[in-house]
Amino acid sequence: MYLGRVVGRVWATVKDPGLASQRLLVVQPLTPSLQATGKRLVCTDAVGVGAGELVYWTKGKEASFPFLPVETPVETTIVGIVDKVNVAC
Numbered sequence: 001m002y003l004g005r006v007v008g009r010v011w012a013t014v015k016d017p018g019l020a021s022q023r024l025l026v027v028q029p030l031t032p033s034l035q036a037t038g039k040r041l042v043c044t045d046a047v048g049v050g051a052g053e054l055v056y057w058t059k060g061k062e063a064s065f066p067f068l069p070v071e072t073p074v075e076t077t078i079v080g081i082v083d084k085v086n087v088a089c
Helices: 061-067
Strands: 002-010 024-030 041-045 054-059 076-081
Touching: 024 054, 024 076, 041 061, 054 061, 061 076
Parallel strands: 041 076
Antiparallel strands: 002 024, 002 054, 024 041, 054 076
């Protein structure tokens, strides 16, 4: 799983039928010290997050698991909201 911050939303009028009623959010990946790293990406939302929230997301085949038994064609999915991050110094 990876840390990220929701920085936007994607509006798509035409998309795969498997994505019907799925929210698509733009996420900025973060390091454990909450510094931006890498390119922003589009994730489906499995937990109902809002703009600016700190989240954790997954990628690959596991990204479709929250939507089972429906086979959703996704590569990345937000699977949790982060309340607090503790990094040992």
